[in-house]
Amino acid sequence: MISSADFTRVVMSSGSEQPKRDPQLKRKAWRAVFIGSALFWVALALLVWKFWG
Numbered sequence: 001m002i003s004s005a006d007f008t009r010v011v012m013s014s015g016s017e018q019p020k021r022d023p024q025l026k027r028k029a030w031r032a033v034f035i036g037s038a039l040f041w042v043a044l045a046l047l048v049w050k051f052w053g
Helices: 004-011 023-052
Strands: none
C-alpha cells in the first residue's frame, strides 16, 4: 500500500527533476506512430478505391 507521504511526493514532485528519456526509445515510438498512421491511410485509400473505384 502506498503511504500518503509517498503519494504526496509523487504528485507534488519538484520541477527541477527532469525525467531521463532514452533517445532510442523515443525514435522507436515515433517510428511506430508514423507506421501506424501510414497503415491507417493506406487501408482507408484501399477502402475508398474498392467502393468508388
